[in-house]
Amino acid sequence: MVIYGIAILSSCLLVGLFLGQALGRLAGMEANVGGVGIAMLLLIVVCDRLESAKRLQASSKQGIMFWSSIYIPIVVAMAASQDVANAVGGGVVAITAGVLVVVACFALVPLVDRFGRNAIPRDEASTVESESILSEGDDA
Amino acid sequence: MSFLDSVQAELAKYSLVVAFAFVGFTILVAYQISDRLTRGRIHGSAIAILLGLLMAYAAGIMTGGSKGVADFAILSGVGLMGGAMLRDFAIVATAFGVRLEEFRATGLSGVASLFTGIFVSFAVGATVAYAFGYRDAVSMTTIGGGAATYIVGPVTGDAIGATTDVKALSVAIGLIKAILVMTLTPFVAPWIRLDNPRTALIFGGLMGTTSGVAGGLAATDPKLVPYGAMTATFYTGLGCLLGPSVIFLLIKWMLGNGV
Numbered sequence: 484m485v486i487y488g489i490a491i492l493s494s495c496l497l498v499g500l501f502l503g504q505a506l507g508r509l510a511g512m513e514a515n516v517g518g519v520g521i522a523m524l525l526l527i528v529v530c531d532r533l534e535s536a537k538r539l540q541a542s543s544k545q546g547i548m549f550w551s552s553i554y555i556p557i558v559v560a561m562a563a564s565q566d567v568a569n570a571v572g573g574g575v576v577a578i579t580a581g582v583l584v585v586v587a588c589f590a591l592v593p594l595v596d597r598f599g600r601n602a603i604p605r606d607e608a609s610t611v612e613s614e615s616i617l618s619e620g621d622d623a
Numbered sequence: 624m625s626f627l628d629s630v631q632a633e634l635a636k637y638s639l640v641v642a643f644a645f646v647g648f649t650i651l652v653a654y655q656i657s658d659r660l661t662r663g664r665i666h667g668s669a670i671a672i673l674l675g676l677l678m679a680y681a682a683g684i685m686t687g688g689s690k691g692v693a694d695f696a697i698l699s700g701v702g703l704m705g706g707a708m709l710r711d712f713a714i715v716a717t718a719f720g721v722r723l724e725e726f727r728a729t730g731l732s733g734v735a736s737l738f739t740g741i742f743v744s745f746a747v748g749a750t751v752a753y754a755f756g757y758r759d760a761v762s763m764t765t766i767g768g769g770a771a772t773y774i775v776g777p778v779t780g781d782a783i784g785a786t787t788d789v790k791a792l793s794v795a796i797g798l799i800k801a802i803l804v805m806t807l808t809p810f811v812a813p814w815i816r817l818d819n820p821r822t823a824l825i826f827g828g829l830m831g832t833t834s835g836v837a838g839g840l841a842a843t844d845p846k847l848v849p850y851g852a853m854t855a856t857f858y859t860g861l862g863c864l865l866g867p868s869v870i871f872l873l874i875k876w877m878l879g880n881g882v
Contacts, residue, residue, distance in 0.1 A: 486685065491793070492715060492716055492719075493712070495712030495715060496711060496712055496715050499715070503860065507860055507864075510864050512724075512745070512861040512863055512864060513631045514778065514859070514864070515860055516857065516861065516864070517856050517857035517860055518856070519711045519714055519715060519833075519852070519856035520852075520853045520856040520857050522711075522715045522852070523714070523715050523717075523718035523719075523721075523849060523852070523853055523856075524723075524726070525855075526715055526716075526718050526719060527718050527719075527721055527722075527723050527726075527763065528723065529645075530719060530720075531723070544719075546814070547716050547719045548716070548719065549716075550712060550713050550716035551713065551716040551719055551879045553713060554713040554716065554717055554841065554845070555650075555668050555671070555841045555845065556643075556646045556699035556704075557704060557705060557709055557710055557713045558668075558672060558677070558834075558837050558841045559646050559649060559650060559653075559668070559671045559672055559674075559675045559705070560642060560646050560681065560701045560702075560704040560705030560833075561675075561705030561706075561710055561837070561838065562671075562672045562673075562675030562676045562705070562805060562838055563646075563649070563675035563676070563679050563680060563691050563692045563693075563701050563705060564690050564691040564692060564693040564701050564702045564705045564706070564708070564800065565675075565676060565679050565691050565708045565798065565801070565834070566679075566683060566690065566691065566794075566798055567676050567677075567679040567683055567798070567802065568679075568680055568682075568683025569655070569686050569689060569692060569798065570795050570798030570799045571680065571685065571799075572795065573791075573792060573794075573795025573796065573798070573799065574795075575755075576751065576752070576755045576766075576792060576796075576797035577761065577769075577792060577796045577798075577799050578768050578799055579751050579755075580640045580641060580747065580748050580751040580752070580766065580769070580796045580799070581770070581796050581797075581798075581799025581800045581802075581803060582683055582799070582803065583747050583751060584743075584744050584747040584748060584796075584800055585721060585746055585800055585803040585804060585807065585830075586772040586854040587743055587744075588740060588743065588744070588829045588830050589807075589811050589814075589815055591736075591739060591740070591743065591829050592815040592816075592817065592822055592825055592826050592829060593737055593815050593816060593822075595732060595736045595739055595828075596732070596821065596822050596825055598732070598735060598818065610698050622766070622831055
């Protein structure tokens with residue numbers, strides 16, 4: 484049923500937010516550290532498990548895929564409810580800092596990309612490690 | 624109550640339904656502009672996001688509020704639809720069908736991009752602050768936080784005791800960053816090879832602004848969204864952690880030693 488898919492999605496987000504909040508608390512603050520990212524990993528793992536056990540019905544998938552497909556409209560709504568007037572009203576300092584930081588970060592994408600590629604042997608080693616950690620976690 | 628008022632009150636009650644129609648119409652207009660005026664060269668979703676931002680600007684001027692078009696009672700549902708709750712829900716949904724291996728292979732670069740992104744943003748923001756006469760460590764760190772994201776700025780400012788106007792400035796910088804990332808990403812993408820999961824993951828970690836990354840990647844290639852969003856969601860938390868601690872101390876030390 485469609486609602487099963489939506490419920491799986493909701494549960495992943497709720498568990499992710501909980502873990503993100505706990506992670507923030509461990510670091511001594513009231514912020515959510517990566518809750519959404521953790522939720523994404525959970526969804527990937529949970530759906531992969533259900534799929535290989537053939538327990539994820541096509542209609543359940545539709546429940547998840549609907550929200551995935553409504554993503555761009557949600558982003559448009561998000562853009563339309565930003566405080567753009569305030570941003571522009573921030574004046575020269577805000578615009579200078581905003582432009583410079585965005586240019587710097589764009590320019591860094593190829594650099595970090597190259598840095599990572601040089602370290603590919605180490606990457607492979609860490610892949611093996613994370614695999615074993617993950618399987619331990621699954622058993623728990 | 625006049626008839627018009629009662630219609631308005633009724634629409635406000637069904638605000639989310641109004642929002643669906645409003646956003647759907649905006650996207651329709653955007654795709655028409657994309658097809659007819661740019662012959663598909665500029666993607667429809669990029670134009671839709673731009674239209675959204677323009678309408679938010681106009682609405683902000685008209686209402687004096689801070690929530691864009693959502694400050695009009697009838698369109699308050701747009702705020703719900705584009706708010707953190709449904710945005711995060713949809714972001715998680717985009718991860719459906721992604722293979723875990725693709726994240727593992729980029730794990731190290733993802734972490735590197737997060738730390739690089741946060742330190743570079745603070746550095747740029749603090750330098751600009753210094754250049755414009757904000758020469759105390761508290762203001763410089765807070766403004767640097769704004770250059771990270773519009774949440775890191777005020778959170779950092781609160782923690783180290785920044786003044787209200789400096790915190791407001793940091794929010795404005797973060798918003799400018801988010802808006803620029805949303806609008807510029809599709810145009811810059813070919814230059815920085817932002818066309819595969821690996822660079823998308825790095826891009827998310829470097830930029831960090833969830834709304835900017837979410838919008839920018841959606842307009843570039845929706846398939847890249849889960850990768851960029853994944854790293855970006857760790858950024859704000861990490862920034863709030865590093866800002867008032869390590870980075871604040873570092874900036875204080877540099878000022879004290881005349882570096």
